[in-house]
Amino acid sequence: MEHSGKxxxxxxxxxxxxxxxxxQFVTFKLAGGDYAVNIEYVKEVTITPKVSRMPRTPFFIxxxxxxxxxxxxxxxxxxxxxxxxxxxKVKEMSESQTYTMVIDADTYTIGFIxxxxxxxxxxxxxxxxxxxxxxxxxxFKNQYITGLGKLGDGNLVVLLDILKVLSKKEIQQVAK
Amino acid sequence: xNDRDKEYRVIFLAEAQQSYDQISTDIVKxxxxxxxxxxxxxxxxxxxxxxxxxxxxxxxxxAELSHCLENVFSSIRAGNLVFEGNxxxxxxxxxxxxGYLINNIAKPxxxxxxxxxxxxxxxxxxxxxxxxxxxxxxxxxFISKKLHLSDSVSIPVRKLDDLLNLVGELIISRDHxxxxxxxxxxxxxxxxTQSLSRxxxxxxxxxxxARLVTVSSLFNKFPKVVRDIASDEKKKVxxxxxxxxTTIDRNVLKLISDIMVHLIRNAIIHGIENPKExxxxxxxxxxxxxxxxxxxxxxxxxSITDDGxxxxxxxxxxxxxxNGILSSSRARxxxxxxxxxxxFVPGFSMAERVTEYAGRGVGLDIVKSVIDSIGGDLRIESxxxxxxxxxxxxxxxxxxKAALLFKVNxxxxxxxxxxxxxxxxxxxxxxxxxxxxxxxxxxxxxIELIYLHDFLFxxxxxxxxxNLKREVMDVIVVWYNNKKxxxxxxxxxRQQEIMIKPLQNPLDDNTLFSGITLLGSxxxxxxxxxxxxxxxxxxxxxxxxxx
Numbered sequence: 001m002e003h004s005g006k007x008x009x010x011x012x013x014x015x016x017x018x019x020x021x022x023x024q025f026v027t028f029k030l031a032g033g034d035y036a037v038n039i040e041y042v043k044e045v046t047i048t049p050k051v052s053r054m055p056r057t058p059f060f061i062x063x064x065x066x067x068x069x070x071x072x073x074x075x076x077x078x079x080x081x082x083x084x085x086x087x088x089k090v091k092e093m094s095e096s097q098t099y100t101m102v103i104d105a106d107t108y109t110i111g112f113i114x115x116x117x118x119x120x121x122x123x124x125x126x127x128x129x130x131x132x133x134x135x136x137x138x139x140f141k142n143q144y145i146t147g148l149g150k151l152g153d154g155n156l157v158v159l160l161d162i163l164k165v166l167s168k169k170e171i172q173q174v175a176k
Numbered sequence: 177x178n179d180r181d182k183e184y185r186v187i188f189l190a191e192a193q194q195s196y197d198q199i200s201t202d203i204v205k206x207x208x209x210x211x212x213x214x215x216x217x218x219x220x221x222x223x224x225x226x227x228x229x230x231x232x233x234x235x236x237x238x239a240e241l242s243h244c245l246e247n248v249f250s251s252i253r254a255g256n257l258v259f260e261g262n263x264x265x266x267x268x269x270x271x272x273x274x275g276y277l278i279n280n281i282a283k284p285x286x287x288x289x290x291x292x293x294x295x296x297x298x299x300x301x302x303x304x305x306x307x308x309x310x311x312x313x314x315x316x317x318f319i320s321k322k323l324h325l326s327d328s329v330s331i332p333v334r335k336l337d338d339l340l341n342l343v344g345e346l347i348i349s350r351d352h353x354x355x356x357x358x359x360x361x362x363x364x365x366x367x368x369t370q371s372l373s374r375x376x377x378x379x380x381x382x383x384x385x386a387r388l389v390t391v392s393s394l395f396n397k398f399p400k401v402v403r404d405i406a407s408d409e410k411k412k413v414x415x416x417x418x419x420x421x422t423t424i425d426r427n428v429l430k431l432i433s434d435i436m437v438h439l440i441r442n443a444i445i446h447g448i449e450n451p452k453e454x455x456x457x458x459x460x461x462x463x464x465x466x467x468x469x470x471x472x473x474x475x476x477x478x479s480i481t482d483d484g485x486x487x488x489x490x491x492x493x494x495x496x497x498x499n500g501i502l503s504s505s506r507a508r509x510x511x512x513x514x515x516x517x518x519x520f521v522p523g524f525s526m527a528e529r530v531t532e533y534a535g536r537g538v539g540l541d542i543v544k545s546v547i548d549s550i551g552g553d554l555r556i557e558s559x560x561x562x563x564x565x566x567x568x569x570x571x572x573x574x575x576x577k578a579a580l581l582f583k584v585n586x587x588x589x590x591x592x593x594x595x596x597x598x599x600x601x602x603x604x605x606x607x608x609x610x611x612x613x614x615x616x617x618x619x620x621x622x623i624e625l626i627y628l629h630d631f632l633f634x635x636x637x638x639x640x641x642x643n644l645k646r647e648v649m650d651v652i653v654v655w656y657n658n659k660k661x662x663x664x665x666x667x668x669x670r671q672q673e674i675m676i677k678p679l680q681n682p683l684d685d686n687t688l689f690s691g692i693t694l695l696g697s698x699x700x701x702x703x704x705x706x707x708x709x710x711x712x713x714x715x716x717x718x719x720x721x722x723x
Contacts, residue, residue: 052587052700055632056688056712064683064692064700071692071700073683108680166682 021125025149027157028101028118031083034157036121036149041162043104045118047097048074048111065111067102074100074111080165105163121157123149128159185281188233190330192278195222199271203264210259220249226274237287238277244297245270251301266296333426336387340573343383344675350376351672351696384573387427391469391478392420394433401437402465405444412451412462413444419469424476425573431550432478432570435543439480439566440465442540447484447564457561459483474571474578475594481565487558489515496521516556517658520544544657548707551577551592551690553655569594577676580652581669581701584628588701589665590674590693595706597653597660599668604647616651616662623653625662626713632688656710663709676703688712 025036026045046067051074053063060079064071077083100111101118130147144164149157202219206212227242248267251257259267273290280286350373357369395417406413448454448463455461466481489512496502496518502510522541540554547554551571558564571577571594579590580599600618607625608615614625651662676691678684687708693701 050699052702054683054686054689054702055587057683057686061682064702066694066698066700071677071694073680075682105681110682 023123023125023128025121025123025157025159026101026118027121028112028114029116030078030081030114033083034151034155035077035160036157037101037103037160037162039120041103041105042118043102043109045099045101048100048113062113065100067100067111070109072102072109072111074113075166076113077165103162103166105166110166121149121151127151185233188229188235189278189281191229192226192238192281194330195226196271196275196278198222200275203267203271206259207264213253216249216253220246220253223249235277235281235287237289238274238281240289240294241270241274241277244294244301245274247301248297251304257300257304263300266300269293270297333387336383337427339383340387341675343380346376347380347673347675348694348696352698353696355696384425387425387573388423389426389429390420391422391424391429391476394429394436395420395467395469398436398440398467401440402444405441409445410450411444411448413448414462414464415467416464417467422469422471422476423572424469424471424570428476428550428552428570428572431546432568435546435568436467436478436480438543440467443480443482443484443564443566447482447486449485471572473593476570476572477567478570479565479567481563483563486560486562486564487516487519487556488560489558492516492518513658516558519556520554520657551594551705553595553706555655555658577674578671579674579703580671581674581695582650582652582665583667583669584665585633588669588695588699589628590701590703591652591654591663591706592703593671595654595656597655600651600653600662602649602651604649607649618653618662621660623651623660623662625651625664626709627664629664629666631709631713654706654710656706659710661706661710661713663704674701674703 024039026039026042027034027036029035044067049065049067051063051065054061054073057063060076062074062076065074099114099117101114102109102111127150128147129150144161145158146161147159149159151157199219199222202215202222206215206219209215223242223246227239227246230236230238230242245267248257248270252259257263270293273293277287353369354373357366360366398417399415402413402415443465444463448465449457449459451461454463464483467478468481469476469478471477492515493502493507493510497504497507501518501521519540520543544554547568547570553569555567555569556564557567571592578593580593580596581588581590583589600616602616602618606617608617614627616623616625650665650668652665652668653660653662655661674693676693678691679686679689688705689702689708690705691703693703695701
């Protein structure tokens with residue numbers, strides 16, 4: 001609740017002082033593509049601890065891990081977004097080291113597995129395209145994409161509304 | 177004076193001091209605002225309670241004085257007396273004396289009536305005036321100049337809950353440290369760990385006991401409940417209560433209070449026959465309801481027994497078939513206990529008559545689900561013509577539970593001991609494959625088996641085909657809905673106290689588990705929910721039948 005409130009007030013000031021507003025993100029790679037989430041939700045990034053599989057959970061939930069005494073659910077976003085077949089994943093993960101981004105979502109904490117060390121990224125409003133046709137179309141289907149960020153090297157980064165990715169409705173839909 | 181009396185005295189003293197402080201504050205307010213009815217009501221209420229409590233504690237001086245003061249305030253409330261002038265002084269003086277009596281509760285020689293004061297107060301009520309002379313002296317000799325602060329504090333249950341959660345974390349850390357120390361070669365490390373672990377144990381013990389209350393605080397309300405229902409139903413019922421001094425976590429007691437009233441209503445309305453019928457059956461005219469509480473190994477058992485008509489299992493079957501809950505072929509194979517378990521199926525009610533107290537659809541299914549929610553169990557035993565018994569087994573505490581740990585597919589699981597009936601080691605030959613169902617023959621009983629390895633980890637198709645390579649298997653037999661299930665585990669580990677953390681989003685849709693816990697080794701352990709597991713298993717069974 002608090003976060004979404006903050007967000008809308010940010011959007012209000014964006015219009016007044018366009019281009020000056022700086023947005024801080026944490027970026028990470030999923031199946032080769034760049035994605036980013038607002039930095040305020042990222043509690044920490046850690047080397048993925050041992051994940052204990054929880055029976056009868058949706059396929060993209062890898063299980064539960066102990067991060068500094070907190071027991072949190074670990075989600076594979078690549079599988080969540082259907083970016084690659086899930087059967088290949090398990091073996092690879094145990095063999096190579098991955099990172100877990102710990103996300104603090106108001107009432108609960110959750111971890112996302114990413115392959116490469118995430119980075120921080122600062123974008124000003126002019127570098128963010130929130131209205132592109134592509135996003136509009138994507139938004140219709142996937143409510144959790146908030147915009148596209150343009151990087152200096154011409155690459156694009158997909159900005160995610162992390163709370164929406166995790167909403168109950170979303171999770172239940174994907175689980176089916 | 178025995179321990180119980182001492183305990184009650186402490187409670188009375190704490191309450192009385194609190195009330196006294198409140199009354200003192202209130203009358204100062206009242207002096208400034210004599211017509212304030214809210215304050216008057218508050219004072220009246222406090223005095224009334226104090227009178228009643230003091231009387232039960234045999235503190236007659238306090239009771240008598242409170243009584244006189246209550247009369248005075250009753251007159252003020254009624255408008256016969258105005259709170260002003262020298263009346264105020266008299267009342268202040270009386271309340272000061274009340275405070276003196278309360279603070280000297282432990283000294284019987286000081287518990288004396290102040291006749292002069294009582295007479296004045298009575299005069300005030302009857303004549304509406306006080307003789308002016310004797311109230312001139314300002315300071316009263318019996319008031320100690322020292323301010324007295326209470327020896328006990330009242331703590332919101334919320335804070336105790338927080339404290340208990342922290343204790344749970346402490347225990348996890350302790351287990352962690354113990355594991356670590358065992359691996360270490362350092363003797364000093366081991367010693368320190370040992371003493372730390374002793375301290376952690378006693379902290380846990382203390383916090384748990386601080387939350388315990390005797391069930392009598394609930395049971396004491398039942399005589400009236402029984403009397404009221406019985407007289408509405410025109411039945412004669414004798415209530416006997418045993419084990420009222422059994423202690424249980426306050427939150428557990430709160431949760432079961434409505435359930436117990438419901439079960440008592442059921443017993444009187446549907447169980448006990450009316451006096452004529454009873455005489456015809458050769459039973460005493462007066463029906464009996466027995467409520468008993470006992471505790472054993474961290475569990476509390478509460479039973480409600482009536483000597484009424486009992487439950488006719490044939491009628492249950494007929495109704496279940498009529499409602500489409502059961503197929504008639506399956507009904508035939510159902511044992512007596514399992515049939516009684518049908519009463520817990522949502523929407524199933526045997527009441528044929530709607531009364532004020534029962535039969536409105538709030539059936540046993542709700543009772544059952546409340547008990548499930550705290551990890552307890554409810555069982556029914558019934559004999560037609562003889563009576564019915566409901567037995568609740570409840571955890572003494574909600575968060576920390578004794579549990580049995582085991583492994584399935586290299587993962588750790590725990591099952592609260594409360595849900596476990598017995599643990600068996602069985603050989604392959606004792607297990608039979610009946611259709612699609614695996615059944616264990618044990619002491620002339622057929623127990624359906626759930627092979628957890630397949631059940632938990634074969635997501636799509638978990639038809640139970642036990643890995644026949646294993647000659648001997650460990651089976652945990654659990655109770656649910658009056659039915660026994662055998663859970664086949666890969667490896668039994670040990671018994672231990674665990675602190676259960678509830679599942680959070682996105683895992684909280686999973687009904688198979690009631691929570692997770694962290695083991696001392698730092699490993700995650702899932703706490704299996706017997707209700708969820710057996711429901712999921714039954715659903716699977718139904719699916720099989722459809723094909």
